[in-house]
Amino acid sequence: MHLKDQLLAKIENRTACIGVVGLGYVGLPLALEFAKAGFKVIGYDVSDRVVRELTAGKSHIQDVSSADVAKAVKSGKFEVTTDESRLQEMDAISIAVPTPLAKTRDPDMGYVLAAADAIGRNCRPGIVVVLESTTYPGTTRDLLLPKLEAAGLSVGEDAFLAFSPERVDPGNPVWNTKNTPKIVGGITPACSEVATALYATCLDTIVPVSGTETAELVKLLENTFRSVNIGLVNEMAIVCDKLGVNIWEVIEAAATKPFGFMKFTPGPGIGGHCIPLDPHYLAWKMRTLNYKTRFIDLASEINSEMPAVVNGSRILVLGVAYKKDVDDMRESPALDVIRLLESQGAKVHYHDPFIPKFREDGHEYTSVALTDKEITTSDAVVIVTDHSSVDYQRIVALAGVIVDTRNATAKLTKGKGRIVSLASAPSYATA
Numbered sequence: 001m002h003l004k005d006q007l008l009a010k011i012e013n014r015t016a017c018i019g020v021v022g023l024g025y026v027g028l029p030l031a032l033e034f035a036k037a038g039f040k041v042i043g044y045d046v047s048d049r050v051v052r053e054l055t056a057g058k059s060h061i062q063d064v065s066s067a068d069v070a071k072a073v074k075s076g077k078f079e080v081t082t083d084e085s086r087l088q089e090m091d092a093i094s095i096a097v098p099t100p101l102a103k104t105r106d107p108d109m110g111y112v113l114a115a116a117d118a119i120g121r122n123c124r125p126g127i128v129v130v131l132e133s134t135t136y137p138g139t140t141r142d143l144l145l146p147k148l149e150a151a152g153l154s155v156g157e158d159a160f161l162a163f164s165p166e167r168v169d170p171g172n173p174v175w176n177t178k179n180t181p182k183i184v185g186g187i188t189p190a191c192s193e194v195a196t197a198l199y200a201t202c203l204d205t206i207v208p209v210s211g212t213e214t215a216e217l218v219k220l221l222e223n224t225f226r227s228v229n230i231g232l233v234n235e236m237a238i239v240c241d242k243l244g245v246n247i248w249e250v251i252e253a254a255a256t257k258p259f260g261f262m263k264f265t266p267g268p269g270i271g272g273h274c275i276p277l278d279p280h281y282l283a284w285k286m287r288t289l290n291y292k293t294r295f296i297d298l299a300s301e302i303n304s305e306m307p308a309v310v311n312g313s314r315i316l317v318l319g320v321a322y323k324k325d326v327d328d329m330r331e332s333p334a335l336d337v338i339r340l341l342e343s344q345g346a347k348v349h350y351h352d353p354f355i356p357k358f359r360e361d362g363h364e365y366t367s368v369a370l371t372d373k374e375i376t377t378s379d380a381v382v383i384v385t386d387h388s389s390v391d392y393q394r395i396v397a398l399a400g401v402i403v404d405t406r407n408a409t410a411k412l413t414k415g416k417g418r419i420v421s422l423a424s425a426p427s428y429a430t431a
């Protein structure tokens with residue numbers, strides 16, 4: 001039987017050994033979906049801590065319960081390792097390693113290259129490799145393909161290579177790895193066929209596209225779309241401030257239009273691992289082709305200036321995660337807000353039920369208890385992230401000044417203090 005048919009048969013009858021390289025926000029939920037679908041799954045990660053914790057049945061990812069990890073480990077379907085030679089056992093390998101930006105805002109492909117090298121050293125005919133990490137168009141062909149070819153494999157014939165972007169939205173109670181449609185694009189049609197068959201075993205909807213570059217660009221379009229629209233609405237917030245109009249009222253009214261308008265809300269900047277970074281992958285790629293991506297650059301400029309909208313003296317920052325109800329603070333605008341406030345001489349405290357402590361610029365910050373005293377003795381409370389578990393009515397009742405960058409207080413009974421909605425006039429001032 002042809003190697004492709006053998007691999008498809010192993011996928012179909014669940015005897016394929018699935019490998020997931022990188023067990024973070026993206027890789028861990030994916031690994032568990034494959035295990036739930038009946039496959040033997042081996043997770044490979046370079047972090048001893050991650051492997052130790054998962055082996056002990058402890059999840060380090062908020063959206064994944066420890067009970068689910070423990071169950072998968074106990075069933076023998078899910079094993080994790082730091083030993084790269086275990087890659088030799090895998091029939092299918094999904095790569096979900098970080099793709100950060102370097103300080104220069106150029107892509108840092110070090111993690112993808114390290115993973116590709118490890119696969120190159122340990123691969124064999126009859127495998128399918130899928131890159132999931134968000135990256136610039138051309139990465140799968142330019143960085144992964146040569147590694148498989150150098151290992152003597154002929155991609156499309158005896159090995160299969162594809163790109164399939166992850167769309168996971170941390171903290172989203174409705175859309176998860178399983179029910180979010182999955183884009184798949186292969187180097188050859190055979191590669192697309194195998195990768196589609198692989199993901200169809202455990203995810204609800206697969207959307208095949210014509211190639212790896214298309215699949216790579218789909219992800220960047222999605223996140224650039226968000227970045228540009230957030231930039232637009234942030235600029236509208238500044239416009240409203242200058243006109244003395246309440247931005248939130250404008251947005252809510254515009255959102256009653258049943259077609260042709262999609263609601264985005266302003267904030268203190270954008271955070272997370274995706275939206276502030278991914279568009280720069282595309283901007284970088286286009287710079288190499290002598291094209292300047294003006295929308296991307298402008299949105300990034302406006303969004304990164306938003307933290308400058310707030311400043312003060314003794315400040316309590318409420319919420320430092322990059323968005324509500326998540327424990328992830330990578331690229332969180334709160335970091336810029338805190339840095340900015342401190343550079344103005346402010347003494348900054350923070351409270352975040354999801355982030356007990358963090359280290360930034362060599363300084364360790366610890367979440368303070370949200371006591372009445374903490375609220376009343378702060379000159380201002382800045383709501384940067386509107387976690388659901390915080391009692392905003394109590395904040396409104398006790399705080400002297402609230403800078404509400406999330407509209408968390410809009411529908412509350414006003415207290416004695418003054419509430420400043422982001423970039424709008426202090427329209428909710430009460431005596």
Ligand SMILES: NC(=O)c1ccc[n+]([C@@H]2O[C@H](COP(=O)([O-])OP(=O)(O)OC[C@H]3O[C@@H](n4cnc5c(N)ncnc54)[C@H](O)[C@@H]3O)[C@@H](O)[C@H]2O)c1
Nearest residue numbers: 022023024025026045046047096097099114115133134166
């Ligand atoms: N977090 C999200 O919401 C999200 C959503 C969509 C796409 N993505 C993309 O998915 C990719 C992974 O993101 P994440 O948030 O899961 O990252 P993460 O930092 O949570 O996890 C990455 C894991 O990879 C491991 N790792 C690093 N180098 C490795 C190597 N050479 N071999 C094996 N393991 C290695 C790390 O130890 C870590 O456990 C990124 O490209 C990101 O842009 C993330």
